[in-house]
Amino acid sequence: MNEQPAGAAAANTGEVVLRLSDVVKTFPGVRALDGVELEVRAGEVHCLLGQNGAGKSTLIKVLAGVHRPDSGDVQWLGEQVAFSGPQAAMKAGIATIYQELDLVDYLTVAENVYLGHEPRSLGFVHKGQAARQARELLGRLGHGEIPPHRLVKSLPAAGKQIVSMARALSHSAKLIIMDEPSAVLAHDEVGNLFRIIRELTAQGIAVVYISHRLEEIREIGDRVTVLKDGRTSAVNLPARTTPTRDLVSRMTGRSIEYVFPPRPDTEPGEKLLEVRGLGRSGEFAGVDLDVHSGEIVGIAGLVGSGRSELLETVFGARQAEAGTVVMDGRGLPPGNVAAAVRAGLGMAPEERKSQALLLGQPIYRNMTLTNFSTYATAGFTDTGKEQAEAMRVADQLELRPRDVRRAVRTLSGGNQQKVVVGRWLLGGTRLLLLDEPTRGVDVGARAELYQVIRDLAANGVGVLLVSSEVPEVLGLSDRVLVMREGRVVRTAPATELSEEDVLDLVMAGSLTAATTEEVAA
């Protein structure tokens, strides 16, 4: 414990609340955890790092009582424990925010927050009290505007994430586990999240934090445990001072230059997509944009700025109320996805679980969901061909496991995301709409994915990209649109914008907004 860097010093003062040793968990055909060690102290933020499929989510599900370890030792507050289920873990003081949101769509926000531990007396639920307390929690999370009586179904992805955070906070837990909580959050929301995490740790609560964004781990983390192929490849590294190179090589077993592929010198080709005056009331208005063959256009903006809605409207998943979408010089009928797909559009939507995946079905069928009929002869499917094509994309994206006949349900979150994007790489798509394509994808695969997107563009595909990560938008795109409150406030070549410019633009108050609009016009 000598010569500890500053970052880990605070963490070492708290006593150990959780200690795992040699934990093993197998699924049919997969050893997800293969002897994992973990030590978490009170008041620290302990980060878990590892590639997609390394076993992070499985590990936290073991902690949360969702999975039972096959063998190994879990010590919680000095006692050996074996939780019979999630409820037992919560009672013992472990609250969890899962990677795949586990909210009940048709219950209200407040009901979701207090699901299973409703404030009550004599068996009657205090609805008013639940709503009040939920409002208070949401306020603490900086989202007092989410009404406790709204149905969760009607919330955007980020809103759902806030609700599941509120749920975790509603238990007076001693350990809060967060599995990629920032994946659906925009920049400012992540700041908010970190403020809350600091409040929690100041009270001596321990946090286990999972993220693929190393810069977040530097900012909030105290110590890092690295998983690789279900084993701990390093424990208790200082979060702030361990060189990135070390972290990456312990995660992946190789070193990765985390860079964006170079932009080609060639000019983009003919115009593919032309959007004019597109609008939907309450979401966005008056949007004009063009995408050319071979061009990557990025849209930056906060969650709620209307970017996802814009993408879905272009695709026809939402019905446009004003304006036109023209592909290859021909207008697309509003609100008709099938027509858009026939015209060569493809979209990887924001929420993989509810919008994109058939969880119970094999990987290859998920990949070929858009184009299985192109492999078919006279209406008869050709699963052999489909599997071969899916294999090709799986290799390209480093999907793990490679067996494309496995159910998507059994894949890790990042690998599920690769399936969502991979679907549109099978060919035939000429304009790709990508909504948060790298959500939950690890550093190594992310670089691969960037390269794949760039290669597509080099082959003449146009790409329209939405991402909460400003560096990603700037690094990958040729041209950037900045959206705020449903309007495009700036369009510029990516090389002319800096991260600060974009952040200023997306967050600027309404006064500056007016002037920028004039500038942009």
Add this chain to the structure above:
Amino acid sequence: MSVSSEQKVEQAPEGHAPHAAPAARGGGTSWWKDEAQEPLRRNLGLVGVLLALFAIGAFIRPDLYSNADWVINNIMVILTQAAAIGVVTVGMTFVIIGGGIDLSVGALIALSGVWATTLATQSFGAAGMIFTAIAVGIGAGLVNGALVAYGRLVPFIATLAMLVAARGLAAQISGKQTQISNDMFINSIAKERILGIPLLAIILLVVAGLGWVLLNRTTFGRRTVAIGGNAEAARLAGINVRGHTMLLYALSGLCCGIAAIMLTSLATSSQAAAAELYELDAIAAAIIGGTLLSGGRGTIVGSLFGVIVFSAITNLFAIANLPTEVQNMVKGAIIVVAVLLQQVRFSSVTQFARRHGLTRAKPQT
């Protein structure tokens, strides 16, 4: 690499002696745990149930079961009784896999049967009758589909309304009378045997075979499974969800039309009260055959076994001279057990067993 003192970096894999080498990751899967093998396990289970029913029958009436001719003949009786309901269950399986439900099948059979046996229709002969039954079934199915897909009605409500309306229309057409079929060809279908196998059973097998191909080998089947698995994902993948939903209910209606002819042939007549509660039998058979009520999963073979199991139970009770009330209670119990099996999947069973010390935790080497 600078490593500070408290850090621990893992040594080579051999360091973890108790566990198998990395090769164990992704290693073999025992078939009874593999999710993909679930339908096979279930079908084997249903075959087991059939064998058990046979054994019980043999125990109760050893006199009958010792006669090979009688046994074979009895199996044919079971198949014949299963035929009409089986055809309907094939259509029902598609609708349920596609995320819907069709409560109107019994009523549609009655409507198709009555419409096909009016004096006017009978004047066109057997072909006219068959055509009418099928056209009425498909037409009513399309109405169901339109209500669900474009009218945005919940399938339960839309087809419930159709159930009531179709029975009403059937009563109207028939004037609540039993309509006798005078067509020799139609009446002979139920009596016909090919190579000793009743024609009705053959029709069931053909319909089930076509259904199997349609579900497992065609783009139509793929769309069905996709829509039932996640309608929004299917829509965003460019699948015409509404159009396909229409077709699913039309398919169910088609099966009702076929079943109507089969029942008309069996009874040599039709009436508005025919095929009562067929919807429940068809749904129950599909579910004990492993079709997920929430959609996205199911098999034709499972549904076929489901129907045959029900038919065999009815048969057994008839042989044993037991009251039908008991029979219905047994059927109810079987449905419950089947659904329980669906929920408690094998993995959870083994987990349960492990938790309660029924099996060894894990072979430690």
